[in-house]
Amino acid sequence: MNRLVTLLIRGWSWFSVLLFCSALASLLWFLLRHGVPTLGLELFFGDAPVGKAILGQVRVWDALWPACVGTLLLVLLAALMALPLGIAAGIYLACFAAPRFRQIMSLSVELLAGTPSIIMGLFGFALILFLRKTFFPAANTSLLLAAGCLALLILPYLIFTTRAALDSLPAGLKMIGPGLGLSHLETVFHILLPAAGRGIIGGVILALGRAAEDTAVIMLTGVIANAGLPHGLLGKFEALPFRIYFLAAEYQSQAQLDSAYGTALVLLCLTGLLYCSAFLLHKTLEWRWNRQ
Amino acid sequence: MLNRNSGKRDFTAGGRLTSPAGRIHFPGELLLRSAALFSALIIFALFGFLAYFSLPLFIEGRLGELFSLHWRPFQGQFGILPMIVGTLLLALSALALAYPLGLGICLFIHGLGPALLARPLLLLVQGMTGIPTVVYGFVSVFLLVPLLRNLFAHGSGFSLLAALLTLALLILPTIVLLIHSQLGQVVPALRLTATALGIARERELLYISLPASSYGLLAAAILGFGRAVGDTLIALMVAGNAARIPDSAFDSIRTLTAHIALVVSTDSQSTTYQSLFAGGLILFLTTAAINLLLHRIKSRACPSGDGS
Numbered sequence: 001m002n003r004l005v006t007l008l009i010r011g012w013s014w015f016s017v018l019l020f021c022s023a024l025a026s027l028l029w030f031l032l033r034h035g036v037p038t039l040g041l042e043l044f045f046g047d048a049p050v051g052k053a054i055l056g057q058v059r060v061w062d063a064l065w066p067a068c069v070g071t072l073l074l075v076l077l078a079a080l081m082a083l084p085l086g087i088a089a090g091i092y093l094a095c096f097a098a099p100r101f102r103q104i105m106s107l108s109v110e111l112l113a114g115t116p117s118i119i120m121g122l123f124g125f126a127l128i129l130f131l132r133k134t135f136f137p138a139a140n141t142s143l144l145l146a147a148g149c150l151a152l153l154i155l156p157y158l159i160f161t162t163r164a165a166l167d168s169l170p171a172g173l174k175m176i177g178p179g180l181g182l183s184h185l186e187t188v189f190h191i192l193l194p195a196a197g198r199g200i201i202g203g204v205i206l207a208l209g210r211a212a213e214d215t216a217v218i219m220l221t222g223v224i225a226n227a228g229l230p231h232g233l234l235g236k237f238e239a240l241p242f243r244i245y246f247l248a249a250e251y252q253s254q255a256q257l258d259s260a261y262g263t264a265l266v267l268l269c270l271t272g273l274l275y276c277s278a279f280l281l282h283k284t285l286e287w288r289w290n291r292q
Numbered sequence: 293m294l295n296r297n298s299g300k301r302d303f304t305a306g307g308r309l310t311s312p313a314g315r316i317h318f319p320g321e322l323l324l325r326s327a328a329l330f331s332a333l334i335i336f337a338l339f340g341f342l343a344y345f346s347l348p349l350f351i352e353g354r355l356g357e358l359f360s361l362h363w364r365p366f367q368g369q370f371g372i373l374p375m376i377v378g379t380l381l382l383a384l385s386a387l388a389l390a391y392p393l394g395l396g397i398c399l400f401i402h403g404l405g406p407a408l409l410a411r412p413l414l415l416l417v418q419g420m421t422g423i424p425t426v427v428y429g430f431v432s433v434f435l436l437v438p439l440l441r442n443l444f445a446h447g448s449g450f451s452l453l454a455a456l457l458t459l460a461l462l463i464l465p466t467i468v469l470l471i472h473s474q475l476g477q478v479v480p481a482l483r484l485t486a487t488a489l490g491i492a493r494e495r496e497l498l499y500i501s502l503p504a505s506s507y508g509l510l511a512a513a514i515l516g517f518g519r520a521v522g523d524t525l526i527a528l529m530v531a532g533n534a535a536r537i538p539d540s541a542f543d544s545i546r547t548l549t550a551h552i553a554l555v556v557s558t559d560s561q562s563t564t565y566q567s568l569f570a571g572g573l574i575l576f577l578t579t580a581a582i583n584l585l586l587h588r589i590k591s592r593a594c595p596s597g598d599g600s
Contacts, residue, residue, distance in 0.1 A: 005493040016396025017413065018561055023461055024420065031427070031437050088327035095330065096321060107587055109331040114583035115576065116522030117502075118549045119338060122572045125556055127339045129565070152338075190391040213424035216524035216549070220556045241426045246434045248529060264430045268423060275422030 034258070043262040044068070056229050058145030062256065064072050064263060069213055069235040070143075073230055077147035078211045079204070082155045084206075087200065089155075090162025095188045106163075115157035122221030124149040128221075141222035144233040149217045154207040163201020165196040165285075198288075202281035209274035213267065214239040225250075240267045323559040332345035335580075353471055358570050363535040365553075370567035374536050376574065378545035381538070382452060382527060383520035386459035392515060393460070394467035402475050402501070403483075403493045413474065420465045429529035437530060446542040450532035453541040459526045467516045474508020475501060507593035511586060518582040521575070524549035548575050 041050060046063035060066055089109075093102050124145050124155035131139035173195055177187025223242040240263060248259035349358055360371030397417070401410045436457060441449030479501050485494040501511065524547075527533075527597075532544025533554060550569050555568050 009494045012495050013396040013400040016393040017400045026433050088324045089331045092324035092328040105332045108335050118524045123338050207532050216428045244426045244430050247407050248430050273295045
């Protein structure tokens with residue numbers, strides 16, 4: 001009886017690992033097999049001359065370039081809005097907030113972190129409906145709105161990683177400031193923040209990856225399939241993840257399908273790169289404090 | 293979450309790092325505090341907007357309409373019950389598949405597999421969290437769906453089954469990493485004793501380590517469920533999106549999240565929106581309840597912490 005239980009557990013654990021690995025391997029293999037042959041300038045620029053396409057003089061059809069630019073702008077704008085807010089809030093929670101305040105705030109930010117991304121999109125959409133009813137009858141979904149909603153999505157990550165980076169500094173480091181007779185403020189800004197910098201940047205990179213991959217938010221807030229390069233902050237735009245979704249649902253030719261494989265591979269590489277660099281930053285930080 | 297620095301809590305609780313309550317020490321502190329306050333208030337703004345837009349339904353007493361089985365916007369029927377059922381079915385079945393697998397992987401990492409493989413496997417699971425959701429959905433559409441279609445010869449392949457298999461893979465890392473972080477705290481303390489007592493590795497894990505990490509086990513289930521409920525893209529791309537209650541796992545379903553995405557992007561008339569926002573409100577309240585529950589469990593498991 002006992003032997004059977006033992007065997008079953010061991011067998012199940014091996015089975016789970018094998019199943020997991022084969023699922024992941026087939027996912028990656030499938031994507032690589034179909035995606036790699038499509039990689040090339042044509043995937044990004046189609047028939048358009050590369051130089052003119054980059055400068056925006058020629059419209060690029062059926063290719064990645066407008067979606068790349070759209071995603072880049074989207075992520076940059078979202079970061080511009082979320083970074084100052086998130087890092088400031090994280091610093092405040094880690095170093096200045098009274099314990100009670102800290103608890104309540106953390107709970108509220110935790111709730112925000114757990115909110116599905118489609119709700120952020122719906123919020124943006126509701127905002128537009130509200131603006132149409134009240135101040136701006138011409139309000140419409142746009143790049144700015146999508147970036148704002150994405151900023152809401154990544155804000156909790158930024159707050160938590162900033163807070164965690166400061167919280168996890170070695171106790172000895174936190175004593176140095178008071179020991180030298182520095183004020184609390186000086187300790188935070190001259191000793192703790194520089195030391196936690198790497199951890200904070202790691203969090204920022206993770207948040208950028210999160211913003212780049214999310215599809216649900218932008219679907220409701222202004223992304224469309226054939227927008228071309230974004231026309232200003234209040235225009236529609238294209239984005240990589242939405243292009244994958246759109247092509248998977250409505251591809252009409254083998255060429256479009258191939259381009260979808262290429263897009264998926266490019267997006268995977270982009271987020272993978274961001275993820276790896278955040279991971280390495282985190283590791284070097286751990287190594288640095290453990291060594292001392 | 294990755295950081296287990298035991299010195300941290302003692303120190304902040306000692307009050308050196310946190311300044312005395314309620315006083316402004318320098319001009320910039322006001323800025324920092326308003327940033328924190330603003331971030332904390334966003335959740336209320338989200339709730340307010342959703343409630344405001346679904347309010348007409350509640351005031352006019354048309355809730356019965358909302359919880360009907362029929363979604364026929366052109367005939368004035370806006371029932372979202374099939375979507376609620378679809379969401380629950382999908383999330384629960386994905387969890388039921390992913391949870392035992394996650395547990396198995398954790399046991400593998402913590403002693404049932406070769407120690408040499410434990411670290412690479414953990415890295416693989418962590419790396420998986422970096423794969424975009426839309427990529428899972430995409431591969432599923434072109435790899436899993438045709439496979440199911442040929443295997444079972446039943447419908448188009450876009451079904452509850454396809455969605456639950458994909459979603460299970462998506463929530464697996466969440467479950468594994470949470471259980472792992474809990475086991476990682478429990479196992480090292482117990483292993484030496486258990487080994488000295490001559491208890492086999494499997495029995496030690498089953499009868500001592502797993503019961504001792506019940507918090508992590510529960511939290512993993514709740515968080516996994518929360519992620520499954522909140523996911524949009526998998527359901528939207530793979531589940532087929534038929535707005536009715538499925539008869540079998542091979543039938544198509546529509547989740548609340550996919551429903552919201554579909555209706556907004558097809559730009560229906562404004563009367564459908566009320567039912568849409570009510571659906572959003574239900575989704576919001578569900579995930580908020582899940583997170584509150586998680587927070588409660590967490591603060592019970594480590595009473596002095598504040599849930600970091």
